[in-house]
Amino acid sequence: MLAESALPSLRIVLVWVLALLALWMIRRLLRALKTRIRNHVDVLRDSRRIETLMNVFRYTANIVIVGVAIMLTLGTIGISITPILATAGVAGIAVGFGAQSLVKDFFTGLFLLIENQVSEGDVIEAAGKSGLVERVTLRHIRIRDYDGSVHFIPNGMITTVTNRSRDYAYAVIDVNVRRQEDLDRVFARMEEIGRTMRADPVVGPLILEDIDLAGVEKLEDASVALRCRIKVQPSRQWRVRREFLRRMKAAIDTVEEVAPQS
Incomplete structure (x- = not known):
């Protein structure tokens, strides 16, 4: 017993x-x-x-x-x-x-993590906001935009994620020149700037491939828009684009200064 x-x-x-x-x-x-x-x-x-x-x-x-x-x-x-x-x-x-919204946030966040759609340090656009991802949780994503504002986006509100920093990126650049310009000479100048940038010890490591000239993108009454792109490391497209435009502007100014003397 x-x-x-x-x-x-x-x-x-x-x-x-x-x-x-x-x-x-x-x-x-x-x-x-x-x-x-x-x-x-x-x-x-x-x-x-x-x-x-x-x-x-x-x-x-x-x-x-x-x-x-x-x-x-x-x-x-x-x-x-x-x-x-x-x-x-x-x-x-x-x-x-x-708590339907909370459950939706949880499961959406779980799949975001499992599928590796977003990671901390990525630059993304989601729910109408864009910026640097500072934290990813099962409840929300915290991103900081260019002017420093912090956005908390519930995962349940996210339907589409545009990740701008995965594997590689392209710096897409449009250059407007006058219709009277010799386009072949402008293209040669753009290729030369691309080569010098890739050989630069500071900017060069950010560039993965030589410049790709797309050609004439738009034709206006007084100007022509030329487009090119440069394959770069993730999240470096903006820096490379600004540097290319700076050098392109300097090259155009040099030509304009020399032209009247000749």
Whole structure:
């Protein structure tokens, strides 16, 4: 009879021992998985994303395992869990209707992280705002625009993400010249500026390929728009574009100063 009275206690101890063992194994598995993933990605770029995903998986596993252990414990000591499950179901429905936007933010943020659409340090445009991504969470994305304003964008509001700093970028440049200009000479000048920029010790490392001349982009009554592009490192297109325009302006001024003398 003593053995029969001790049986429920042994079952409860066994349930919690197995629960703790399962939690320990999951944590070990997640640590090993995190280490393996970090060995195949850029740690500085993706460490925050990996850490966030691991925390989500760990918290989810903790809730599921602890919840199952509690229900088994209550069933072992003779407390019916059917009313508890029914109450939890009704409460879950009520919370779901009241927190739809929060749930949408959570799942959207989860897929943003899993699919690696956004990482900290990227320059993106989302929900009508653009800037540098300072933080990515399951709830929102925090970006800072060019004038320093900080925008908090709930993930549920994001339908399209334009990432301007992934792998490489193009500095697209339009140059307006007079219709009387010799276009071949202007194109040669643009190619020369592209070569000198790539050979420059400061700007050169930012440029990945030689300048690509697209040709005449627009023809106006008094001017002609010429377009070119330069393949550059991510988020460096604006600096390269400004430097090219500065050098192009200096080259045009030099030609205009020499022309009257000749």
